[in-house]
Amino acid sequence: MSLLTTQDIVRTYGKGSSQFQALRGVSLQIEQGESVAIVGKSGSGKSTLMHIMALLDQPTSGTITLNGQPTQNIKAKTLNKIRNQTFGFVFQQFFLNAKDSVLENVMLPLKIAGITGKKRREKALAAIEAVGLSEKKNNRASDLSGGQKQRVCIARALVNNPQIIFADEPTGNLDSNTSEIIENILFDLHQKHNITLIIVTHDDELAAKCQRQIQIKDGQIVAEKGEN
Amino acid sequence: MKFSDILRSANTNLWHNKGRTILTVVAVMIGALTIAITLGINNGVNDYVSKQVANVGRKDVMQIIPSTGADQKTDAPKKYDANRGSATDQENITPKKLKKLKAMKSLKNVQPIQDSSIDYVQGPNHSKYIIQAQPPTGVNVDLKQGRQAAKKGTNSEIVLASDYVKVLGFKSAKQAIGKTIKVAASAQATNQQTVVSAKIVGVRNPSILLAGQSIISQGLADKVSDINQTGLPAKMKQNYYGATATVKNPTDANIAKVKKQLADQGYQALTLQDTISNLRQIVNAITGVLIVFGAIALLAASFGVINTLYMSVRDRTREIGLMKALGLSRGKVFLTFSCESLLIGLIGSVMGILLAAGLGKILNQVAANSFLKGLAGFTLVQFTWSSVLLIVLVILLIAFLAGTLPARRAAKLDPMTALRYE
Numbered sequence: 203m204s205l206l207t208t209q210d211i212v213r214t215y216g217k218g219s220s221q222f223q224a225l226r227g228v229s230l231q232i233e234q235g236e237s238v239a240i241v242g243k244s245g246s247g248k249s250t251l252m253h254i255m256a257l258l259d260q261p262t263s264g265t266i267t268l269n270g271q272p273t274q275n276i277k278a279k280t281l282n283k284i285r286n287q288t289f290g291f292v293f294q295q296f297f298l299n300a301k302d303s304v305l306e307n308v309m310l311p312l313k314i315a316g317i318t319g320k321k322r323r324e325k326a327l328a329a330i331e332a333v334g335l336s337e338k339k340n341n342r343a344s345d346l347s348g349g350q351k352q353r354v355c356i357a358r359a360l361v362n363n364p365q366i367i368f369a370d371e372p373t374g375n376l377d378s379n380t381s382e383i384i385e386n387i388l389f390d391l392h393q394k395h396n397i398t399l400i401i402v403t404h405d406d407e408l409a410a411k412c413q414r415q416i417q418i419k420d421g422q423i424v425a426e427k428g429e430n
Numbered sequence: 431m432k433f434s435d436i437l438r439s440a441n442t443n444l445w446h447n448k449g450r451t452i453l454t455v456v457a458v459m460i461g462a463l464t465i466a467i468t469l470g471i472n473n474g475v476n477d478y479v480s481k482q483v484a485n486v487g488r489k490d491v492m493q494i495i496p497s498t499g500a501d502q503k504t505d506a507p508k509k510y511d512a513n514r515g516s517a518t519d520q521e522n523i524t525p526k527k528l529k530k531l532k533a534m535k536s537l538k539n540v541q542p543i544q545d546s547s548i549d550y551v552q553g554p555n556h557s558k559y560i561i562q563a564q565p566p567t568g569v570n571v572d573l574k575q576g577r578q579a580a581k582k583g584t585n586s587e588i589v590l591a592s593d594y595v596k597v598l599g600f601k602s603a604k605q606a607i608g609k610t611i612k613v614a615a616s617a618q619a620t621n622q623q624t625v626v627s628a629k630i631v632g633v634r635n636p637s638i639l640l641a642g643q644s645i646i647s648q649g650l651a652d653k654v655s656d657i658n659q660t661g662l663p664a665k666m667k668q669n670y671y672g673a674t675a676t677v678k679n680p681t682d683a684n685i686a687k688v689k690k691q692l693a694d695q696g697y698q699a700l701t702l703q704d705t706i707s708n709l710r711q712i713v714n715a716i717t718g719v720l721i722v723f724g725a726i727a728l729l730a731a732s733f734g735v736i737n738t739l740y741m742s743v744r745d746r747t748r749e750i751g752l753m754k755a756l757g758l759s760r761g762k763v764f765l766t767f768s769c770e771s772l773l774i775g776l777i778g779s780v781m782g783i784l785l786a787a788g789l790g791k792i793l794n795q796v797a798a799n800s801f802l803k804g805l806a807g808f809t810l811v812q813f814t815w816s817s818v819l820l821i822v823l824v825i826l827l828i829a830f831l832a833g834t835l836p837a838r839r840a841a842k843l844d845p846m847t848a849l850r851y852e
Contacts, residue, residue, distance in 0.1 A: 258755055258846050279759065286757025297752045297849065301446060313435050314758045 203270050204231040205365065205398055206255060211264035213250050213421075224250040225261070226421040234365070237392050237399040239409035242418035249370060251418065252402045256289055256368045257281055286315050290359025290397075292388075294371035296351045298358075300344035304335060307343050308357045315362065329361040330354075333387055349380035356387055366398040367391070373408060385411060431762050440769035443742065454738045455778045457731035458825060462782025463789070464724035466821055467811065470790050472717040474812035479706050479713075481572050490680030491567065492701045493543075494531065494692060495672035496521040522669035530695075531673060536688045538678055541567065542670035544655035546646070549623060551588075552612040553598025561594065563644040565651040567674045571640065575603040576632030579647040587647035588613070589632035594644065603633035613646075615654045619661035626653055677701075728825065731778070732832040735771050739836035742770065743843075750840050751848020764841040771833025772826055779825040783818055786811075 213225040224247045232238055242248040253259040255266065257273060266273045268284070276284070290311075298307045308326040317325070330339050333353040338346065343354060352372060359367050369388065373381035385408060392399045401412060409415045414428035444451050523531075523542060532540045543565065550558040566579045571589065579587045590598075590606065600606035609630050616623040628650050646654070659667045677688050685701060692699045743750070750763060790811030797810040 253846050256755075282757040282759050284757075285755065291755060293849065297748055299749055310753070311756050313439075314431050314753060314756050314762075316432050318432055318435070 204267075205234040205236075205269060206232040207267045208251075208255065208261075209265045209267075211251070211254060211261045211266070213247075213254060213259070214262045224421055225254070227264070228418075228421070228423055229264075230416060230423065230426075232398065232400065235392075235396045235398055236414060237389065237412040238401070239412035239415045240400065240402045240418060241404060241406070241409045241415055243404060246418045247421040248402050248418045250421075252368055252370060252400065255400065256291070257285060286311055287362050288365045290362065290364035290367040292352070292355045292359050292367060292369040292372045294374040296355050296375075298343040298351055298354055301342065303340050303342055304330060304346070304354050304357075305339045307354055308361055311358060311362050325361055326357075329357040332360060332391070333357045347380075348376050349383055352376060352380075352384050353387065356384070356391070360391065360397075363395075364397065366400060369399065369401045369403075371403055371405075372401065373405060374403070381405075381408070431758060433765075436762060436766050437769055440766050440773060443746070443766075444770050444773055447742070447745070450738055450741065451774065454731070454734045454774055455781065457734040458728070458775060458778025458829065459782040459785065461724055461728035461731045462779040462821060462825055463786050464727055465721055466783045466786035466813070466818070467789060467793075468717050468720035468724060469817045469821070470786060470811035470813050471720075472713060473814055473817060474808070474810045475713045476710065477812055478808045479709060490677045490685075490701075491674060492677060492685070492688070492699045493567075493672055493674055494523075494697050494699045496523060497693070497696050497698045522671055523673055525668045528670070528673060531675065534688075534691070536678055536684065536691065537675040539674075539676040541674050543567070543672045543674060544651060545658065545671055546651045546654040547615065547658055548646075548654055549614040549616055551594070551598065552614070552625075553594075553600065554609070554611075555599030557597065557599070558614075559594065559597055561644055562591075562642060563588070563646045564640070565648055566645050567648075571632075571645055572635045572637055574633045574635045576607045576630070579631060579645045579650075581648055583647075584649040584652070585647055586613075586626060586628040586650040586653060587631045588628045588650060589634055589645040590630055591634050591642050591644045592636050593642065595633055606630050606633060613650065613654070615657040617660040617662075618658055622660070624657045624660075626650070626657075728828055732828050735774055735829055735832040736835055738774070739767055739771055739833055740839070743767065743836050743840045746840075747843065747848045750843050751845040754843065754845040755849060760841040763843070764837045767837035767840050768830060768833050771829045771837070775826045775829025776822070778829075779822045782825075783813075783821060787813060 207230070209229050211225050211228040212223065215222045215224055228247075228251055240248045240251060250259065254261050257266070257268075257276075260274070268288070273281075299310075305323075305326055308329055309322055312322045312325060327336070327339065330336055333356050335350060335353050335357065338350060343351065346354065352375075355372075356367075359369075367388070372388065373384055376384060388399060388401075389411060391397050399412065401408065403409055412428070414426070416423055417425035417427075528540070528542055531537065534540075546563075546565065548561055548563055551561045552558050566581045566589075570578055573589070574592060576589070579589045588611070592603065595603050595606050598606075598611060600609065607630055610627045611630060612625050613628045614623055614625045628646070631647075632645075634645070677685050689699045754760075754763065790813065793811050794809055798808075802808050802810060
């Protein structure tokens with residue numbers, strides 16, 4: 203059973219003459235523990251695809267199944283829980299709360315999950331340690347370098363022990379040295395914890411490090427490389 | 431997300447932009463202050479009036495006096511009426527009329543009010559002072575010391591107006607209680623003066639009601655009246671300037687009905703409520719206007735709350751989007767922003783009330799030393815827990831309602847749009 207499958211996903215924005223098809227029938231399967239790169243130029247629809255797979259957006263038509271379950275009829279409450287506990291998110295622009303400490307930022311998903319007290323703190327500290335930022339745990343997020351910020355993001359994505367981490371251009375804002383550190387952390391987690399990685403990127407080097415590369419152009423899969 | 435976390439994050443967010451928050455809180459505070467002070471004054475005045483009247487159970491007593499012809503609108507000559515001479519203002523209640531009053535089914539305990547006129551009172555220092563005194567019917571006065579004068583029986587008792595304590599030669603109100611003073615009255619017919627003694631049973635607080643009046647017991651009033659009427663022809667003895675009566679089943683509707691009946695018969699009937707209702711009306715009118723001002727201030731403040739939160743939502747679009755992407759429900763997002771508006775309301779109203787309490791203290795001090803001087807027991811601004819609680823609750827409600835608009839916008843925010851950066 204595949205972890206995540208999409209079947210003929212179509213996503214249309216707008217109405218009438220201004221209608222625009224971002225995805226025109228995308229079908230793919232992702233297995234548990236895989237690392238998958240979704241590659242394409244900006245405007246190709248790769249981000250839209252990621253949003254739909256991460257259940258942040260609904261396709262205009264087509265179905266998504268997660269762990270064998272179709273997702274279109276899942277209630278909002280369950281959907282929130284899935285996003286909170288099954289998924290982790292890493293964004294190009296980090297989206298950290300600048301005025302909060304590293305620890306506070308990493309604790310955010312746990313707070314949302316309603317976990318409190320010691321348990322919350324311990325889990326967050328473990329995630330911070332996993333990205334090697336223990337010394338900076340009380341620093342304000344705004345005082346960190348770009349690479350450190352992205353490590354905080356990864357810790358935040360990691361803190362709920364997710365099945366899948368969605369990374370949207372995780373190294374897009376970083377120089378090549380820092381990019382490498384981030385990439386190493388991500389693939390390390392992928393291997394050690396068997397976390398499924400779905401990385402959206404236009405960086406071929408990063409894509410090459412994934413087990414599979416899916417090329418998107420004009421809302422359609424144009425090429426697929428790697429084992430399946 | 432646990433409620434404690436929501437509350438904490440609402441509080442943190444609120445103080446991320448101190449200037450904006452403080453200004454909004456000040457706006458709410460001004461509204462709360464105005465309303466609190468106004469309600470405080472209303473409480474203070476009405477509480478004082480009620481204390482003066484102490485009219486528990488005396489709502490049913492009315493004073494009935496013949497109408498003085500004030501309803502004569504024209505100066506045109508009027509036809510002669512056997513019961514009403516040309517000197518209309520000197521009209522009395524005759525025994526015949528009294529009988530008719532007593533026969534009214536809606537009234538009981540109809541008692542004539544004697545014309546009891548005291549010449550002077552004399553205390554231990556032998557100085558003589560004229561005094562204004564009235565029988566105790568239907569009146570319980572606010573006492574500084576002692577008890578009310580007896581409403582029945584033959585005991586000669588007096589409740590002194592507070593100014594008389596010192597001039598009659600007593601050191602204090604406390605010392606005066608139980609002492610005997612001389613009361614002199616004279617016969618209208620012969621001018622012969624008789625002195626009787628009366629026991630001081632109470633001393634009044636200074637008051638705006640029946641100001642300067644002393645109260646004599648029914649027994650003393652009877653004695654004085656007897657002295658006054660010594661030697662008068664029998665027919666004149668039994669003319670009274672008015673009567674008191676108790677209304678049976680004294681609902682407001684019944685009292686109004688009785689008043690109308692009496693008015694038809696040419697009487698004017700006043701309950702104690704009536705005598706003070708004018709005062710209350712004025713107080714309520716003034717405080718009503720002030721409360722409207724307070725409400726306008728609060729309305730303006732609620733727009734401040736709306737504006738503050740809209741800005742907050744805009745500033746934190748990404749944060750909200752992120753939290754929603756990470757699985758925070760719409761309801762909780764709404765709650766976070768509602769908590770912020772509630773906090774603004776809570777802080778503003780509590781500060782406004784504290785400020786009002788401080789200001790009230792100063793006002794009370796100023797009032798007690800100036801225009802309320804001598805009126806013991808008159809606290810101009812008075813706060814009751816119920817009114818304070820009411821103000822806080824109303825302001826919280828207003829703040830919550832104001833907050834719903836921005837909170838709804840935040841709750842409806844699409845995480846994808848919020849997180850888009852291409």
